Amino acid sequence: MKISAMIFILTVIPFSWGWGKDEYDFKLIYQWKQIEYKFHSEEQRSEAIQNGTFDIGKIEPIDAQYTFNEYTDEERIFVVTPRLRKTGTPAAIGVIINETRDGNPVIEPYPSWSWHLEPEKCKYHRIVSLFRVWWDECDRLWISDIGVIGGDFICPPQILVFDLKTDKLLHKYEIPYDQHNNVSWFISPMAEVESYDNQCENTWLYLADPNDSKLLVYSLKQDTSWSIQDKSFEPDPEYYNYTIDGDSFSYADGIITVALSPASDGLEYRKLYYHAMSNNKESWVYVKDLKNRDNFEIPYEATELFHTYKDRRDQQSITEGIDRDGYVYFSLLIDVLLVKWDPNTPYRKENWEIINDDYERMQFPSGLKVLPRKGNKRQEVLWVFAAAYQRFEAGTLFGNRTNFRLFAVDL
Numbered sequence: 001m002k003i004s005a006m007i008f009i010l011t012v013i014p015f016s017w018g019w020g021k022d023e024y025d026f027k028l029i030y031q032w033k034q035i036e037y038k039f040h041s042e043e044q045r046s047e048a049i050q051n052g053t054f055d056i057g058k059i060e061p062i063d064a065q066y067t068f069n070e071y072t073d074e075e076r077i078f079v080v081t082p083r084l085r086k087t088g089t090p091a092a093i094g095v096i097i098n099e100t101r102d103g104n105p106v107i108e109p110y111p112s113w114s115w116h117l118e119p120e121k122c123k124y125h126r127i128v129s130l131f132r133v134w135w136d137e138c139d140r141l142w143i144s145d146i147g148v149i150g151g152d153f154i155c156p157p158q159i160l161v162f163d164l165k166t167d168k169l170l171h172k173y174e175i176p177y178d179q180h181n182n183v184s185w186f187i188s189p190m191a192e193v194e195s196y197d198n199q200c201e202n203t204w205l206y207l208a209d210p211n212d213s214k215l216l217v218y219s220l221k222q223d224t225s226w227s228i229q230d231k232s233f234e235p236d237p238e239y240y241n242y243t244i245d246g247d248s249f250s251y252a253d254g255i256i257t258v259a260l261s262p263a264s265d266g267l268e269y270r271k272l273y274y275h276a277m278s279n280n281k282e283s284w285v286y287v288k289d290l291k292n293r294d295n296f297e298i299p300y301e302a303t304e305l306f307h308t309y310k311d312r313r314d315q316q317s318i319t320e321g322i323d324r325d326g327y328v329y330f331s332l333l334i335d336v337l338l339v340k341w342d343p344n345t346p347y348r349k350e351n352w353e354i355i356n357d358d359y360e361r362m363q364f365p366s367g368l369k370v371l372p373r374k375g376n377k378r379q380e381v382l383w384v385f386a387a388a389y390q391r392f393e394a395g396t397l398f399g400n401r402t403n404f405r406l407f408a409v410d411l
Contacts, residue, residue: 024355024409026384032404035059035081036101037091038108048090056399058088060392063132063367064385064406067164068374069139075374076164077406078141079107080367083119083129084392086150091116092129093143111167122155125169131187132367138200139164144189144207153182159189159205159218173218179227185211190258192287194267204291206258210235210277213254217290228290229299232306235278239316242390244333244363249393253277259322260287261343273320273328273343280313282347309347319368323380323411329355331365338365338384356384361405364389370411380411 034056039045048054063080077096083089091109099106109116119128127145134142141162147155157180161171175186188208195202207216213233218225233255240250256277261270261284271284289295289305296302313332320330328341336359339352356362367385372378384407391397 026356026358026407026409028361028405029408030077030096030105030406031402032061032104033102033402034104034399035061035079035404036104036106037094038097038099038106040113052087054090055085055088057397058085060084060387060389060397061385061404062387062389064383065133065135065141065367065369066371066381066383066408067135067139067141069165070374071165078110078133080130080133081107082131082146083149086152092127092145093133111162111169119149120154124172126155127160128155131185132189134189134191134205135164135371136191136200136203137193138196138203140170140191140200142189142191142205144186144205146185146187148185157184157186159207161220171220173223173225175216175225179216179225180209181212183212184209184214184216184227186216188257190260190272192260192270204287206260206272206287206290208255208258208274210253210256213276215255215258215274215290217293219291226293226296228296228302230303230306231300232281232283232308233274233276235276236280239278239280242316242333244336244390245359245388247390247394247396249390251278257317257319259320259328261322262324262326264324265326273322275317275320277316277318280315281308282313283308284343311347314349318364318366321368321370321382323370323382324378329368329370329382331368333364336363338362338368355409356407361402362386362407373410382409382411383407384409 059081061079061081065078068075080093081089094107094109096105097108115125115127128147130143130145141164143160145158147157157175159173163170186207186209190206192204193200201221203220205218215228216225235252235254240252242249254276255274259273270287272287273284275282285306315332315334317330322328328343331338337354338356340355341352345351364387365384366387369383370380373381386405388403
């Protein structure tokens with residue numbers, strides 16, 4: 001699949017904000033007015049519309065994941081569509097194919113339709129719902145299925161690992177009940193590959209849970225997990241309310257995003273950066289401490305391991321990512337800005353470089369990832385999925401305007 005691009009020009013950066021460059025040439029890769037899936041036939045699509053399993057107005061994509069295969073030269077983009085309503089979303093993740101319908105890129109359910117049908121039956125091979133997805137260095141796709149449809153827990157949450165060379169399931173792990181209690185939504189996975197030995201079995205997965213303000217740590221090698229609680233994961237009531245482009249909603253979301261510092265930091269000093277969605281703080285923890293389960297036998301008793309920056313944002317943020325040089329990229333939801341920050345400087349506005357201020361097209365960037373460039377892994381690309389989620393909450397997700405966009409920019 002060849003990915004087409006459309007270029008737009010950045011607007012002038014306000015002087016009051018740090019310093020800015022004009023080199024961040026964001027390219028529009030895909031855009032949708034509404035989400036369309038690849039059905040087996042027109043009859044199947046019509047039937048899905050009639051029985052309510054496919055309702056365009058109820059579908060809100062949240063994340064996108066670019067991948068490439070360096071041996072076959074294949075590029076793919078996955079799109080995540082969580083089941084936010086009780087009906088209407090027929091598949092939770094799919095791949096963009098070379099088709100459009102009414103101008104909307106068509107998504108083919110991944111790995112096949114069978115994984116998404118009748119989710120309430122909790123079959124072994126199932127994908128119920130997810131919010132974000134992660135592609136690691138070993139060409140594996142990590143899916144954290146929260147098992148929730150329309151706010152109701154349907155099936156046990158699970159971690160799925162797919163081999164992107166074959167699209168076959170490599171591993172499945174159901175999260176123990178005492179670590180989720182039908183409350184947690186482990187929505188933001190990020191994998192850390194410690195070693196390529198033994199088919200990359202020495203891999204860790206970190207999962208943010210905004211619903212119950214927890215962090216889940218999973219070891220693939222040990223095939224076990226543990227949940228962690230700390231005050232720095234929690235929301236702040238002062239930041240429960242959101243208004244973006246005139247649409248308002250309220251969320252009391254805790255820790256929502258995690259990002260690893262560069263592998264060059266070494267296992268001893270590598271950090272996991274994180275923040276809650278509904279607060280104004282930025283924090284970090286050494287990953288070596290997260291890997292020691294004994295540190296967290298008693299909830300909230302390992303406060304000395306978690307570090308929060310002294311200064312604060314003046315608004316909420318949903319996503320962040322880190323490049324190979326250690327620079328942090330994150331969103332400012334209300335002002336609709338993407339910024340870059342050197343974590344060796346204080347966490348202050350004057351140290352944030354605005355890299356995008358496209359108020360109309362970059363609303364609610366719920367997916368943000370720094371990924372290697374195809375053909376040259378030493379170069380990186382920042383991928384951003386703008387979901388305009390406030391329209392979904394406010395009921396203004398109209399099909400007569402563009403709602404969802406995927407951007408990419410060279411770093």
